[in-house]
Amino acid sequence: MNLIFFLIVATAFGVTAVRQLLWTGPAAGVTGTAALSPMAALGQGMMDQAGASVTLAIGLIGVMALFLGLMKVAEAGGLLVIIARTIRPLMTRLFPDVPPDHPAMGAMILNFSANVLGLGNAATPFGIRAMQELDKLNPIKGTASNAMVLFLAINTSSITILPTGVIALRAAAGSVDPAAIVPTTLFATICSTTVAIIAAKFYQRLSPLHAAPATATAPGSDGAADSAADGSGDGPPFTPAPTPPAEIDPGAAAGQAARADQSGLSDTWKGADAGAYPTWVSVVVLSAIVAMVPITIFWGRALSPWIIPGLMMGMLGFGFARGVPVYESFVDGARDGFSVAVRIIPYLVAILVAVAMLRSSGTMELFTSLVGPVTGKVGLPAEALPMALLRPLSGSGAYGILAATINDPAIGPDSYVGFLVSTLQGSTETTFYVLAVYFGAIQVRRMRHGLAAGLTADAAGIAAAVVICLLLFAP
Numbered sequence: 001m002n003l004i005f006f007l008i009v010a011t012a013f014g015v016t017a018v019r020q021l022l023w024t025g026p027a028a029g030v031t032g033t034a035a036l037s038p039m040a041a042l043g044q045g046m047m048d049q050a051g052a053s054v055t056l057a058i059g060l061i062g063v064m065a066l067f068l069g070l071m072k073v074a075e076a077g078g079l080l081v082i083i084a085r086t087i088r089p090l091m092t093r094l095f096p097d098v099p100p101d102h103p104a105m106g107a108m109i110l111n112f113s114a115n116v117l118g119l120g121n122a123a124t125p126f127g128i129r130a131m132q133e134l135d136k137l138n139p140i141k142g143t144a145s146n147a148m149v150l151f152l153a154i155n156t157s158s159i160t161i162l163p164t165g166v167i168a169l170r171a172a173a174g175s176v177d178p179a180a181i182v183p184t185t186l187f188a189t190i191c192s193t194t195v196a197i198i199a200a201k202f203y204q205r206l207s208p209l210h211a212a213p214a215t216a217t218a219p220g221s222d223g224a225a226d227s228a229a230d231g232s233g234d235g236p237p238f239t240p241a242p243t244p245p246a247e248i249d250p251g252a253a254a255g256q257a258a259r260a261d262q263s264g265l266s267d268t269w270k271g272a273d274a275g276a277y278p279t280w281v282s283v284v285v286l287s288a289i290v291a292m293v294p295i296t297i298f299w300g301r302a303l304s305p306w307i308i309p310g311l312m313m314g315m316l317g318f319g320f321a322r323g324v325p326v327y328e329s330f331v332d333g334a335r336d337g338f339s340v341a342v343r344i345i346p347y348l349v350a351i352l353v354a355v356a357m358l359r360s361s362g363t364m365e366l367f368t369s370l371v372g373p374v375t376g377k378v379g380l381p382a383e384a385l386p387m388a389l390l391r392p393l394s395g396s397g398a399y400g401i402l403a404a405t406i407n408d409p410a411i412g413p414d415s416y417v418g419f420l421v422s423t424l425q426g427s428t429e430t431t432f433y434v435l436a437v438y439f440g441a442i443q444v445r446r447m448r449h450g451l452a453a454g455l456t457a458d459a460a461g462i463a464a465a466v467v468i469c470l471l472l473f474a475p
Contacts, residue, residue, distance in 0.1 A: 005354060012357035016042045019362065038361070045360030046353050053349040056172065056403060057341055063168040065337035070315040071164065072333025077322035083113035089279040090286070094154075094197065097137065097147050104133030108151055116161050127155055127434075128441045135442040143446040144439065146204045152438055152450055153200040156429040157192035157457035159289065160185050162311070163426030166402070170422055173406045175413035179307035181422045186292060187468045188427035192461030199456040203449035351400025355386075379466040379474070380420075383411060387421045392431040392458045399425065419473045423465040428458050 019038040026035035036044060084106070091109055092100045099105070107130035114123035130151060138145045163185045170178035319326045358364045372382030380388065383405065391398040402425045406413035413422070431454035439447055 005350060008354040009357060012042070012354070012361040012363050015363045015366070016357075016361040042357060042360045045356045049353050049356035050349055052407075053352045054345055056352075056407065057345045059172045061338055061341040063171050064341045065334035066312075067164040067168050068337035069330035069332075069334035070312060072336070073319035073324055073326050073329045074315045076324045076329045077319040079318065083116060084109040085277050086282055086285050087112065088277075089282045094150065095147050097145070098134070102133065102137070104130055104137065104147075107133055111151075111155060115155070116159055123155075124437075127151075127438055131438045131442050135444075142444060144444050144448045144450055146200075148439075148444070149204065149448060149450045149453055150197070150200040152434060153196040153453040153457055154193060155438075156431045156434050156454045157189065157196040157461060159189045159193050160426055161289070163422075166422050166426040167308070169399075169403060170406060170413045170418075173403075173413040175406075175418075177305065177414065179305075180414075181419060181426055182307055183292075184419065184423040184465065184468045184472060185426040186289075188423055188461050188464040190290065191464035192427060192457045195460035196453060196457035200449070200453040203452050203456075207449040352404050355401060355404045379470045380462075381417055383417045384420045384424070387424050388462050391424055391428045391462075392455065398430070416469065416473045416475050420465060420469045423469055424462060427465055428461040429454075431455060431458055 016038050023037055088100070088105070088109055091105060092098075095105065095108070098108075107126050111123050111126035111130055114126060131148065134145065134148050134151065135141070138148070161182075163181060166181060166185070167178045170181070316326050316330070319329060355364075358367075367385075368382035371385060375382060375385060387398055387401045387405065390401055402421050405411055405421045406418045411417050413419075431451070435447060435450055435454060439445075439450070
């Protein structure tokens with residue numbers, strides 16, 4: 001993200017500098033802001049956007065507090081464990097090399113379960129724990145095993161039923177139907193997850209497992225040196241948490257997993273590992289999820305107004321039935337939502353000011369005029385291209401692009417572009433970051449087909465998002 005951020009700023013400054021040198025003064029009759037020189041307009045745009053970024057973060061506090069409060073109630077009620085036990089029969093078939101009772105299986109299941117619910121902050125420690133356990137089964141240290149690659153491919157594309165973070169951001173941007181992206185996100189993630197599994201299984205034949213050179217696993221080697229994280233603080237982001245988590249260095253990722261045990265996550269892991277529901281239960285649940293796609297396509301607009309009120313009633317009802325002190329748990333989660341909203345202010349200021357520089361400098365307009373006619377023919381307008389390109393690289397960067405796009409008065413959250421970028425944020429993952437952090441945690445330098453599988457899933461998710469948004473929201 002350091003390079004991306006610098007290139008955005010440098011490009012905007014360079015284009016503005018050229019325009020400034022060629023500027024001959026304001027046109028006749030033009031006054032006010034429009035009469036400013038290109039460089040002055042750039043500075044003004046930066047200052048305006050810096051203030052707007054803080055205003056946006058403040059507006060998010062209430063919505064984030066609401067959603068994190070509800071998810072805290074569901075988590076305290078054991079929803080993660082229920083989901084984990086439901087998908088265990090499927091997992092044993094996907095990962096035949098991992099014993100069903102091995103700790104790696106429980107950790108992977110909990111990671112996927114947390115991603116399904118948008119609990120990105122919980123998914124990351126589970127994912128790191130899973131990688132550490134898979135490494136114990138790995139016959140060639142320093143080289144990614146087939147199970148590791150498949151796990152990360154699914155992790156970067158896992159099915160998302162509730163993109164709570166994106167819904168919160170859309171609500172803060174003034175959307176009249178913030179939950180309208182639930183059907184589009186579900187469709188896109190089902191497609192990307194399916195492609196991720198197929199791609200990982202196919203690519204592993206082209207990348208056979210061989211011992212890595214001795215230098216790759218030399219004692220004392222630092223996986224962080226070659227697997228540098230994106231630096232943006234992605235995590236499963238605002239994906240499924242309503243904001244990118246704090247910065248994580250790959251070399252210190254193992255420490256985070258250890259802290260997960262101290263925070264009580266290991267108890268949840270042990271509970272999920274206690275058993276599984278019968279196979280027919282998993283089949284019924286997965287069939288119901290797949291059946292939700294045509295239902296949401298044909299009746300999505302009628303159902304979407306029910307989602308947020310139904311979510312609150314359902315989560316609180318579930319927690320109450322499970323004996324959870326729903327009020328206290330909700331307040332604890334809402335407190336986390338407040339702190340999260342405050343922590344994302346620096347991320348928002350950085351990326352939104354950079355994007356504002358692109359707009360004020362005329363770079364975005366130039367890019368749109370050159371690329372828009374080509375990508376627009378396939379349903380990907382140039383205004384959505386920055387999100388599609390940045391999402392695999394940086395969760396917080398993509399989050400900033402999303403915020404900038406749906407808060408743009410010329411676009412808005414309920415336009416086709418607004419729906420498309422929201423779906424892209426909710427249905428794809430920060431592939432480079434996930435690979436760097438998870439592989440860095442176990443000192444894997446040779447990732448084999450991991451990157452190819454992740455990027456293939458990203459491409460499938462983007463294509464599926466375009467298709468479903470064209471079907472539901474095309475102007």
